[in-house]
Amino acid sequence: MARALVVLAALLLQAGNSLARPYEQRSSRTEPDPSFAVKVKLGGKQYINKGLVAFGLIPSNFKESTGDTLGGIGSAIALKRGSFTKQPNGSFTGTIVAQPDRGFNVDGTIDYQARQHQIDFVLNPYYDSDELTFEDGLKTLQLAYRDTLLYTERESQKTTGLDALAVRPAETPARSVAIEDPAVPIAPSNDHLAVDAEGLALNSDGTFWTSDEYGPYIYLFSPEGQLIETIQPPEAILPLVDGKLNFTSDSDPTTGRAGNQGFEGLTLDTDGKTLYALLQSATIQDGGSDKTTSRYARLLAYDISNALAVRPPLIGEFVVPLPQSKKGKTLGSSELHFVSDGVFLVLSRDGDGHGGDDAKSSYKQADLLDIRDATDIHGTKYDDPSNPIAKKGKLNKKITPGTYVSFVDFIDDTQLGRFGVHNGKPADQTLIDAKWESLALAPAFDPDYPDDFFLFTAADNDFISTQGIALGQPFDAGLDNDNQFMVFRVTLPGAAAEV
DSSP: OOHHHHHHHHHHHHHHHHGGSSSOOOOOOOOOOOOGGGEETTTTTTEEEEEEEEEEEEEETOOOOTTSSSSOGGGGEEEEETTOOOTTTSOEEEEEEOOOOOOOOTSSOOOOEEEEEEEEEEEEEOOOOOOOOHHHHHGGGGEEEEEEEBBGGGGOOOBOOOOOOOEEEOOTTTSSSSSSSOOOOEOTTOOBBBBOOOEEETTTTTTTTESEEEEEOOOOOOOTSSSEEOOOOOTEEEEEEETTEEOOSOOOOOOOOOOOOSOOOEEOTTSSSSSEEESOOOOOGGGGTTTTTOOOOEEEEOOOTTTTTTTOOOOEEEEOOOBBOSSSSSEEEEEEEETTTTEEEEHHHHHHHOOOOSSSSEEEEEEEEEOOOOOOOOOOOGGSSSSSEEEETOOOOOOOOOOEEEETTTTTTTHHTTOOOSSSSSSSSTTTSSSBBOOOOEEOOOOTTTEEEEEEEEOOOOOOOOTEEEEEEEESSSSSSEEEEEEEEEOOOOOOHHH
């Protein structure tokens, strides 16, 4: 316990001034140890996981500028455009934009305004095989909170994290806008737009897209966090009960996305003209009511090249065969990231680890997905909920799903051990978090390996803290679950990343 308190105190100090201090590079290598390489083939190309190169965290009791506990930030991350640079000493600096979900909700949903945070970092890649102490491991990714942007909806009202127990009717052309809102989820207690933010994609003009679980919808916000427009998915994905919209996350609808299983993944292609959104698991009619039959999730593609003038049209829809556990249970997707034409990274995982049901995790990975030979079902009968793609979880033989390949293992014991982190008991501060839900790519700027990238990922700690604050009120969740970050180095042929 004494050691943990010392580490926590050091981290609190680090969050304020770590970026101002020089870091003595511990790694004697300038490239990853070749023995770490895990190679896979996809589409005739070789992809390589070169191992974990950095680990960092923000303490569970850290407060952001609104006074709330900084938590849930691993729900979605992106690298701020133009921020990632390589320094003369071999380190890298940049800014992470982190978007939490609906706030501390262990005891029920709360009136938490959707938001994003800017977090500056210094990345000091560690390539040696020697094991660092946990304290030294934290120096490989130093993090410093900068500020927070709050999201607002129509008439500058705050968004809310409260359960979406009511529906605001679709807008009529009365409001002087180019694109009217469809029927949207709201909280009946205040009539505010209910947003359980999960995916985040940044546009070059400063606007950004957010996907959520209630709709599941995709929202476009201005650089100031003001709602601009809303994308509603096909009827097959909308949560319907007796043919009517019912956005609650507490129970499953008759058809459409399963409860609390909305658009977890959101990503833009390299030129910023196509937006992709991935469901966490299958819709109810496609087997989503049971984990043993919920494997076939839907991936949607929208043309956003003229998004401010016309509602983005659906231009593609594909089936993703998610991995399953040894017991045959679907390991839901938590994030999607564009790699190259038709190729993506998909983060799939179990719910075990620090803050989860069990300390020992069995699956947390960033895997490869190829949809180039997959059947495009958009605009077909499958967009009607009465025509499932997978009755009771068995995929229609006329549909070819994407190709799913295992790639980056987050819980490799050797890799975690190099940073003083572990999987399984004891359930202490050095235990890997349970809910990893985000991905971001940055170039390694290595002329010898031009296809090498740093793969950032962060965990959603569910705001779990013994010293938490939500909406000005203190809470004790019974556990301190820090906001953990990891960085891997990977080879992704043909990939590109905004810097």
